[in-house]
Amino acid sequence: MTEEKKISREELLATGENIKAQYNFLVFITAVDYPERNVIGMVYHLRSLGNRDTLIIKIDLPREKPEIASVAGIWPAAEWHEREVFDLFGVNFLGHPDLRRILLPPDWEGSPLRKDYTKPGVIKRPETIK
Amino acid sequence: MNDLKNLKTEEYFLSMGPQHPSTHGVLRLILKLDGEIVTGATPDIGYLHRGLEKIAENRAYIQIIPFTDRLDYLSSMSGNLAFVLTVEKLAGIAPPPRAEYIRVIMAELNRLASHLIWLGTFSLDLGAVTPFLYCFREREKILDLFEMITGSRLTYNYMRIGGVAADLSAQFIKDAAAFIQDFKFRVAEYEALLTQNPIFLARTKNVGIIKADKAIAYGLTGPMLRASGISRDNRRDFPYAIYDKLSFDIPAGTVGDCWDRYAVRVREMRESAKIVEQALSGLPEGNFKTKVPLSLKPPAGESYAPVESPRGEIGFYLVSNGTAKPYRLKIRTPSFCNLSIISHVIKGWKVADVVAILGTFDVVLGEIDR
Amino acid sequence: MIIGLIILLLKIAAVLVFISLTVLFLVYAERKVSAHFQVRYGPMRVGWHGGLQMIADTIKLLLKEDITPKDVDKLVFFIAPILCFVSAYLAYLTLPFSPQIVVKNLNIGLLYILGVTSLTVLSLMMAGWASNNKYALLGGFRSVAQIISYEIPLVLSVLPVVMMAGSLNLITIVEAQKSLPFILVQPLGFLLYLTAAAAEANRAPFDIPEAEQELVAGYNVEYSGIKFSMFFLAEYVNMFTICALAAILFLGGWQGPILPPVIWFLIKVYLLVFVLMWVRWTFPRLRIDQLMSFCWKILLPLALANFLISGLWLVLK
Amino acid sequence: MDLAQDVFRYVEKMPGGNLILTTTDSLFNWAKANSLWYLLFGLKCCAIEMMAAGASRYDLDRLGLMFRASPRQTDLMIVAGTVTAKMAPRIRTLWEQMAEPRYVIAMGSCAITGGAFFYDSYAAIKGVDEVIPVDVYIPGCPPRPEALIEGILKLQEKIKKESLTKR
Numbered sequence: 001m002t003e004e005k006k007i008s009r010e011e012l013l014a015t016g017e018n019i020k021a022q023y024n025f026l027v028f029i030t031a032v033d034y035p036e037r038n039v040i041g042m043v044y045h046l047r048s049l050g051n052r053d054t055l056i057i058k059i060d061l062p063r064e065k066p067e068i069a070s071v072a073g074i075w076p077a078a079e080w081h082e083r084e085v086f087d088l089f090g091v092n093f094l095g096h097p098d099l100r101r102i103l104l105p106p107d108w109e110g111s112p113l114r115k116d117y118t119k120p121g122v123i124k125r126p127e128t129i130k
Numbered sequence: 131m132n133d134l135k136n137l138k139t140e141e142y143f144l145s146m147g148p149q150h151p152s153t154h155g156v157l158r159l160i161l162k163l164d165g166e167i168v169t170g171a172t173p174d175i176g177y178l179h180r181g182l183e184k185i186a187e188n189r190a191y192i193q194i195i196p197f198t199d200r201l202d203y204l205s206s207m208s209g210n211l212a213f214v215l216t217v218e219k220l221a222g223i224a225p226p227p228r229a230e231y232i233r234v235i236m237a238e239l240n241r242l243a244s245h246l247i248w249l250g251t252f253s254l255d256l257g258a259v260t261p262f263l264y265c266f267r268e269r270e271k272i273l274d275l276f277e278m279i280t281g282s283r284l285t286y287n288y289m290r291i292g293g294v295a296a297d298l299s300a301q302f303i304k305d306a307a308a309f310i311q312d313f314k315f316r317v318a319e320y321e322a323l324l325t326q327n328p329i330f331l332a333r334t335k336n337v338g339i340i341k342a343d344k345a346i347a348y349g350l351t352g353p354m355l356r357a358s359g360i361s362r363d364n365r366r367d368f369p370y371a372i373y374d375k376l377s378f379d380i381p382a383g384t385v386g387d388c389w390d391r392y393a394v395r396v397r398e399m400r401e402s403a404k405i406v407e408q409a410l411s412g413l414p415e416g417n418f419k420t421k422v423p424l425s426l427k428p429p430a431g432e433s434y435a436p437v438e439s440p441r442g443e444i445g446f447y448l449v450s451n452g453t454a455k456p457y458r459l460k461i462r463t464p465s466f467c468n469l470s471i472i473s474h475v476i477k478g479w480k481v482a483d484v485v486a487i488l489g490t491f492d493v494v495l496g497e498i499d500r
Numbered sequence: 501m502i503i504g505l506i507i508l509l510l511k512i513a514a515v516l517v518f519i520s521l522t523v524l525f526l527v528y529a530e531r532k533v534s535a536h537f538q539v540r541y542g543p544m545r546v547g548w549h550g551g552l553q554m555i556a557d558t559i560k561l562l563l564k565e566d567i568t569p570k571d572v573d574k575l576v577f578f579i580a581p582i583l584c585f586v587s588a589y590l591a592y593l594t595l596p597f598s599p600q601i602v603v604k605n606l607n608i609g610l611l612y613i614l615g616v617t618s619l620t621v622l623s624l625m626m627a628g629w630a631s632n633n634k635y636a637l638l639g640g641f642r643s644v645a646q647i648i649s650y651e652i653p654l655v656l657s658v659l660p661v662v663m664m665a666g667s668l669n670l671i672t673i674v675e676a677q678k679s680l681p682f683i684l685v686q687p688l689g690f691l692l693y694l695t696a697a698a699a700e701a702n703r704a705p706f707d708i709p710e711a712e713q714e715l716v717a718g719y720n721v722e723y724s725g726i727k728f729s730m731f732f733l734a735e736y737v738n739m740f741t742i743c744a745l746a747a748i749l750f751l752g753g754w755q756g757p758i759l760p761p762v763i764w765f766l767i768k769v770y771l772l773v774f775v776l777m778w779v780r781w782t783f784p785r786l787r788i789d790q791l792m793s794f795c796w797k798i799l800l801p802l803a804l805a806n807f808l809i810s811g812l813w814l815v816l817k
Numbered sequence: 818m819d820l821a822q823d824v825f826r827y828v829e830k831m832p833g834g835n836l837i838l839t840t841t842d843s844l845f846n847w848a849k850a851n852s853l854w855y856l857l858f859g860l861k862c863c864a865i866e867m868m869a870a871g872a873s874r875y876d877l878d879r880l881g882l883m884f885r886a887s888p889r890q891t892d893l894m895i896v897a898g899t900v901t902a903k904m905a906p907r908i909r910t911l912w913e914q915m916a917e918p919r920y921v922i923a924m925g926s927c928a929i930t931g932g933a934f935f936y937d938s939y940a941a942i943k944g945v946d947e948v949i950p951v952d953v954y955i956p957g958c959p960p961r962p963e964a965l966i967e968g969i970l971k972l973q974e975k976i977k978k979e980s981l982t983k984r
Contacts, residue, residue, distance in 0.1 A: 026349050027436075028467075030460040032449055045434065045447065045462075049346060049360070052367050077349030080470040088183075103176035103499060104940065105903045112184055112939045125188055125936035144634050148907050149858045151886040152713040156860055156904060166638070166788060177904040178861060185937040196933060203862035247865070255713045257705065257785025263538035266872035273869075283869075284862055284959050329705055329784045481638065482787040485714050496861055499901075535878060544879040546851045553881050559848035560892070565917035567889060717887040724889040724916040 002054040009042075009059050009068045016074040025049045029071075029081035031089045033114045038063045040089060044071070061091065070096035088113040141169060144481075148177045152255050152485040155495035159472075159484070166480045171473040178499035186459040191217050191291060191426050194459070199285035201444075201463065202497040204247050207233075207240035208439035209497075210289035215370055215435040216446040217291050221428035228416045229293040230371045235409045236276075236288060237371075237437075238402045239306070242313070243272040244440035245399050248492045252392065253324060255489035256333050261323050268316050271309055278302050291426060293419030307410055310403050317399055325396070334388035338475050338487035341386060348471040351464050352442025353394045354491065358386035364438035376408050391490040398440075425454040434462075441465050441492055463497035511603045515592045519737055524554040526736045530777055537781045561732075564725035569632065572722065576630035580623045581723065581730035587619035588737040595744055596671050598754045598761035609670040610662065610749075614655060617700070617741060620734070621647040624719050627731070631722040639718025642708050642788055649795045650699040650706075656803035657692035660810035661749045674753035681752035688806050690750045694772070696799060697742035699791070702735060703776055705783040708791060743772035842980050849892070849918060850973040856891040857884040858911065860898025863925040863959040867897045870962035880969060888914040893972070895965075896951075899927035899934055900942040912949040920976070922968055923951045926958045933958065 007015055023046035032041045037060075044057040061068055070093040072079040082093045083102040090111035093099055101108060110117055147158035156177035162170035182201065186194050198209035211233055218225065225233075250265035273283045279296055280286040288295050324330045340350070345358040355362055363380045365373040381397035383390030430452040436445040442464025449458040468491055476484045528543070528550070535542030543550025568574060594609040596602035606612055621644055628640015662668060664685070665676035683690045699706035708714075715721070720731045747753060747768040754761030786794065855877075859867055871877045871884065885891050888911050900908060912921065923945050926932030934941035945951060952975060955968040 024346055027443070027445070028447065028460065028462040030447060032458045043447070043460075049362060075349070076347045077467060077470060080466065084466075101176075103179040105176070108902075112181060117184075117939070119939045122939050123936050128190075128193075142634065144638075148904065149856075149888075149911055150716060151857050155864065165641075177901060177907070178899065179901055179903065180899055180934045180941045181938045184939060185934070188937050200862060200933065203865060247868075253784065257707070257713060258783060259534070260538050260781050263540065263873050266869060267539055267874070270869070270872075270874045283961060284865060323782070324784075327784065329786055332790050333784060333787060480787060480789065482708070482714050482785075531878065531883075535876070539873045540876045540878060542876075542878050543881055546881055550879070550881070553851070556848040556851040556881060559845065560852040563845055563849065563918070564892075567916050717885065717890070720890075721887045722889055728890050 001052075002056065004056045004058065006058045006060075009061060012057075012059060012071065013069050013074075015057065016071050019046070019055065020074050022050070023048050023053070023055050026071075026075035026077045026081070027054075029078055029085060031085050031091055031113075033063075033089065035063065035115045040066045040091060042068060042085075042091070046075075066091040067094060068092075069094050070099075072096055087111075090114070139164075146484070147174075152488065154251065154488070154493055157469075157488075157493060157495055157498070159488075161476075161481070161484065163481065166482075168476050168479055168481065168484060171476050171484075173469060173472055175469070175495070175498050178495045180500065182500045183459055183461060186456055188455065190424070190454050191428070191456065192424060194456070195289065196285065196287045198446075199287055200496060201461065201500065202244075202439055202441065202465070202494050203284060204494055205237075205240045205244040205440045206284065206286050207237045207288065208437055208444055210286065211237050211371075212435060212437035212439070212444045213446050214289045214291050215437060216433050216448050217426070217428060219435050220431060220433040220448060220450055221291070221426060223292045223420065223422060225293045226417045226420060227372075227414050228297075229418045229420075231409050231413045232294050232298055232418060233289060234371050234373065234376070235298070235306070235406055235413075236279075236286075236294075238405045238409070239272055239275060241402045241440045242399055242406075243269050243276075245395050245402075246272075248395060248440070249320060252486075252489040252492075255485045256330065258324070258330070261320055264316075264320060264323070268313060271312075275302060275306055275309065278305070290419060290422070292422040293417070295419075297418045298413070303410055303413070306406065310407050310410075313403055314400070317396065317403075321396065324392075331389065333482075333486055334392060334490075336385065337388045337483050338479060338490065339385060339387045340471065340475055344471065344474070345386065348474075349467040350442070350471060351467065352438065352440070353391055353398065354442065354468045356381065357383035357390040357394045357490075359384050364436045364443055368436055370435065370437060372409070375412075376405055378405050378408075388486055388490045395492070427452060427454050436462075439464055441494065441497075442468060444497070461497075461500055463500065465491075465493045465495075465498045469493050469498060508603070512593070515603055516589070519589060519592060519740075520733075522740055523733045523736045524558065526740060526773065527557075527732075528554045529773070530736075533774065533777045534781045537778075558729065561729040562726055566725040566727060567722075569722055571632045573630040573632070576626050577722075578727075580627035580630060581727040581734075583626065584620055584623035584734045585730040585737075587616050587623065588734040588741065590616040590619075591741045592737075594670065595741070596674070596748070596753070597765050599671060602671070605669065605671055608668045610658065610668045610673070610745075613670075613741070613745060614651075614658075617738065618647070618651060620738065627723070628719040631719070633722050635715045635717070636719050636721045639715050639721070642715075643702065643719060645788070646702075646706065646708065646791060647700055649792060650696045650799075653692055653795060653799040653803040654696035654700055656800070656807050657689045657696060658749055659807050660686055660689050663810060663814055670748050670753075674748055674755065677752040677755065681750060681755075683750040686750060686806075686810070688802065689810070690746070692799060692803050692806065693750065694742075694746060694775075696795075696803075697746065698776060698779070699795070701738040701742050703739060703780055705779065705785050706791060707780075708785060708788055713785075739773060739776060740769065743769045743776065746772050843977075846977045846979055849979075850976040851881045853881065853893045853920070853969065853972070854883050854885050854891045855893040855895055856888055856911070856915070857886045858888075858894065858897075860896065860900070860904065861925075861927065863897030863928070866959045866962055867895055867924065867965065870965045875962040875966060877966070877969070880966070880973075882969065888912075889916055891915055892918065893920045893922065893969075894949075895922045895924050896928040896945045896949075897924040897959075899932070900945045900948065901940045902942060903940070905942050905948045908945065909948050918976075918979075920952045920972055921945075921949055922953045922955060922965075922972060924955045924957075924965060924968070925960055926956060929954050929956060 025047040027045040042059040046055045144161045147153040148156040158174040160172040198213045199206040246265040246269045250262035253261040445462040447460040451457040532542040543553035546552045624643040665673040754765040756764035931943040
């Protein structure tokens with residue numbers, strides 16, 4: 001059974017504390033960039049190892065200053081996932097134990113997975129399948 | 131005695147990797163050492179980060195399949211399978227039954243090949259060179275089987291949305307069955323070299339223990355989780371393809387040490403051999419592919435279909451906006467989550483144990499870094 | 501006197517040539533033996549079945565650039581490989597291949613060999629320290645801990661042989677085994693000796709000082725070209741030495757029917773070399789603390805017990 | 818190398834000296850070509866094929882290739898996989914640590930041009946030859962072990978044409 005929940009960013013920590021006994025397994029955390037809505041959508045994919053339920057939590061963050069509380073204290077697995085989102089989307093996780101770039105070199109500029117990211121030297125592939 | 135008290139000792143840092151014989155690619159571990167004992171560890175990944183998730187946003191769905199090969203290059207079939215299942219789930223395509231059987235056969239053969247490489251490199255990490263070559267001997271036979279059908283040894287690009295790229299030949303079915311028969315004896319051979327070897331036991335028993343609650347908290351999947359005593363397997367829990375029609379065991383450990391992780395994987399090889407046997411005998415006749423347009427436009431929405439790869443749960447989180455290209459493709463890879471626990475596990479062990487523990491993690495940097 | 505000196509020098513030169521050839525053959529043999537264990541062929545292209553492989557390797561190693569990294573302790577870095585090779589080589593000056601073929605028959609031959617082979621540890625430590633590399637340093641430390649510890653069971657395991665032969669002279673020890681080789685009366689001693697000696701020569705499963713999977717190449721990680729080849733060759737020279745010593749002390753040296761003594765001697769030595777290779781390509785590697793506790797908790801008590809029982813038996817006989 | 822080069826500079830000047838030079842050249846080249854110790858270093862999928870090439874069926878040891886883990890003791894670096902922006906400086910360092918004479922094989926499309934990651938990738942380098950000089954290119958994704966062996970044979974041919982005086 002898959003359930004989807006849309007909450008605001010202030011509710012995240014409280015919700016997390018409430019559900020962590022049931023949804024004890026964090027599958028992944030990721031983000032999706034929606035420039036036309038001016039929003040970065042966080043996606044938390046949780047699972048209950050007991051009855052195999054899935055819960056997807058979605059939170060919209062403003063694109064200019066994306067900040068959200070870290071859930072690394074609730075699900076330790078979140079630590080690396082949040083670092084990855086920080087690295088590739090530039091989302092700032094407040095209260096994260098060790099927020100550094102994880103995949104890219106520390107001196108990298110920009111957040112590559114944002115839709116408007118450009119880097120000189122990157123060649124766009126010509127369309128072959130119409 | 132007084133002199134000893136005044137002796138100044140200090141901890142030092144040892145950078146292991148990105149080029150190191152035992153980091154299985156380009157993983158870098160920065161170890162803080164007190165003599166030989168590890169007091170702290172910081173993994174440094176990303177030396178193979180190619181930006182697959184960004185590339186996927188500019189590709190048609192069918193063009194992404196080859197990239198899924200290059201994630202977990204030891205078991206490309208799992209990556210293929212996870213991706214096509216995700217797209218099929220989103221677009222509502224049902225592959226023909228024969229294709230489902232073929233997918234399972236291929237995925238399980240690939241699991242064997244992947245576990246063989248793991249077993250070989252793990253024994254190599256412990257200093258036993260010969261099992262490594264024995265494992266590669268059997269792996270070559272599996273690769274021959276793959277080559278017969280897909281034409282490729284490592285990156286198969288075999289699964290298609292709505293089926294598979296090519297049908298199994300009669301020769302393949304015959305050879306695969308013969309191989310599985312032979313393979314059962316070969317597993318016994320590896321076990322004779324390692325399982326009860328006192329040096330091997332001394333190096334793995336009670337080394338690098340991961341407790342069950344810790345394993346869940348850090349999101350471990352696959353053999354890593356099962357070795358800690360939690361029987362979780364996507365093949366049984368979220369059955370895909372035809373796994374619900376097959377009978378197989380989910381081996382699990384008790385302690386969660388290196389030896390358990392070794393034993394779980396070795397037993398999994400036997401189970402996989404069993405699965406291939408069943409699937410081969412039950413292979414139905416019929417079409418191996420349904421017709422799917424080249425520029426597939428799945429409806430707007432999102433989907434996630436977890437698959438059990440040899441390393442754990444691999445899944446593609448796909449967000450579509452109704453065009454021919456995915457809007458966002460997040461790849462949840464097992465090694466990435468499994469590795470996140472490493473700095474907690476290796477603390478307090480010796481340098482030699484770091485190598486052994488890392489060996490049982492069975493990481494593939496291609497899927498960690500994406 | 502001068503003629504004697506010339507003969508001595510010629511003998512030394514002959515030993516050097518012999519060692520070089522032996523080592524080349526040993527390296528070749530190891531590659532071939534390991535290959536055949538591993539369902540491979542090993543070197544095949546250079547000469548008949550790769551027979552010239554080692555010559556190519558040697559010439560190449562001599563031609564390689566000899567790197568001295570910037571921050572090493574240059575003098576120590578330079579001396580270490582030389583010391584390593586020389587200490588390995590010195591043992592051959594008193595090693596009898598047959599009653600006639602020996603450079604200098606010393607009365608304390610056994611003591612001398614045990615002494616000079618222990619010098620190796622100094623060179624490994626020097627190499628590890630001077631390289632200014634943490635992997636090398638770890639390798640150096642490990643080798644010190646390991647070799648010095650294993651020295652004790654090694655010596656204790658050969659003492660009963662000395663007691664039975666009543667001499668430290670290697671030729672006399674062989675002569676004493678005319679009726680029966682000491683392995684038959686000292687089987688435990690033989691096993692203890694071989695184990696401790698394998699550890700002494702850094703042979704797997706005791707090869708932790710250069711454990712490739714952990715320490716990349718251990719103490720010789722920064723060495724290239726000719727200096728590296730000295731370490732590389734010294735390892736095989738040592739392997740031959742310990743096997744030769746085992747043959748002399750336990751297997752009755754060159755004694756045997758029909759064949760000439762030298763041939764018998766080499767047969768026995770190469771048999772032991774093969775056993776060591778067999779072990780190396782079969783077993784995983786021990787960890788440093790397991791290695792040490794194995795030495796102090798198992799080998800040492802066993803060696804002491806063996807020593808005590810042999811002594812009592814000799815006295816009561 | 819340096820000493821040898823000095824000596825043979827004079828040899829070449831002497832009339833008839835070329836004969837000696839060619840014989841030493843051919844001996845040295847024979848040794849270098851037949852004793853290529855490669856660096857135990859893999860990046861990606863191609864590294865698995867490199868391992869397979871070293872294992873039983875293909876057995877690089879037949880050609881005299883042996884792996885060493887320390888770059889100081891190796892002659893050949895097989896760049897097997899995608900070179901990324903984060904990895905490129907490390908590859909350069911490794912190459913600089915190798916002792917002369919050293920050779921580089923770029924194995925697989927990724928190491929040659931970036932391969933599948935040529936387009937759209939913000940992190941992949943378009944070919945390892947942007948970082949270090951390459952002697953032999955082996956195309957394929959990944960190349961079969963036979964292709965790797967072919968590449969090594971080509972490299973051996975190349976080494977055998979070298980001369981001590983001009984390189």
